[in-house]
Amino acid sequence: MIGRLRGTLVDKQPPWLMVDVAGVGYELEASMTTLVALPGLGEEVALHTHLTVRDDAHLLYGFAREQERALFRALIRVNGVGPKLALAILSGMDEDAFIRCVMDDDVKALTRLPGVGKKTAERLIVEMRDRFPHWERPDDPTAASPASPAPAAPSGPDPLADAEAALVSLGYKPAEASRMLTGLEEEGSTEAIIKAALARRMAG
Template identity: 40%
Template sequence: MPGPSGCGRRGRDRAHAPDGVAHPGGGPNPGTDTGAVGDAVIAFLQGEVVEKSATHVVLAVAGVGYVVAVPTAVVAALPAVGGTARIHTRLVVREDSMTLYGFSTTDERELFDQLTGVTGVGPKVALSFLSALRPDAIRRAVVAGDAATLTVVPGVGKKVAQRVVLDLRDKLGAASELVAQGPLADVRVALLQLGLTPAEASEALRGLDADGKPVEDLLREALQQVGR
């Protein structure tokens, strides 16, 4: 499987690169903004799944094989090799590389963009965030100032987690209702009433999927996560 950076034709044919993307064996085309995110170069890809790994997928689109780095949840949701998939993408152009990052939804892509805007969080770390936590869990943690939850992400220590909270808390303020009014807020209150510390409550809620579940079931799952 080709390396994670760039996009190229599979097999014997030479790789094809759209305008503004570096061609194989040469520098970027005139007008390429190296070191920037290619907002409008490739918005999404739809084609046949040719290869899958834990971190990447190769999509064949109009005879061109595109290597896309994706979160683990995207890999799990993709059809088997030979099936057709659509992946929303973000092209990151550096002086020495080009990498396509892929997402299931535009919401994931937007959060990826916000994370990469934080000092010390590059595209690979941002992808790790989306692999370790659901987007709504990341937003809840940021809005609640819960840096401890973010440290579950591989490669993210306390300082980086605190910086993410500091830089994105206001930007993600519209998501505050998820914390203030969502079912997980009720579960958190119940956990504290049962004697858990705030840190233990955060640990119990980490990665919990609240979608359509009653508070009683969520509370039971949360307690199981901390061995209660």
């Protein structure tokens, strides 16, 4: 099991990134919450990881915080929630915001996430409520998104196109992703554009 990686961030094309560890490039998939918290290319990075082994692939997921990985692992144990949907949930809201939704029975907020219908939202609330009793309940009602990181360098020649591709990979339909990105050209990097689009979507 690969539980943690420390190395040089050599590529970042949301939702994918690559970390060079002693000459070996590890390709990981990460939530947008983690991606916007990463340093620029060429900088050192340390990530908590989760390895999923399938018949046709070994998939590695990276997380900036141990708590985010813990929530990911709890989510994929919920019936009907796989790694792709778990990453989409963690991309749309951070751990504190998710805990708040569960504790407040906020089905409406959860259904704003791609791939989460009413039944899935209700199942998440029921099954997740008892899975993090040791986590403190968020007290700040406005903390619905991750803290703003330092601006990141653009990850490609067309950050807006990269952002749209990343949103589609998370489960948003192309037309919806395009609407979410309208007017966000000035945000700069791909990660900043995605973060702004997700914040807009969660605000309704």
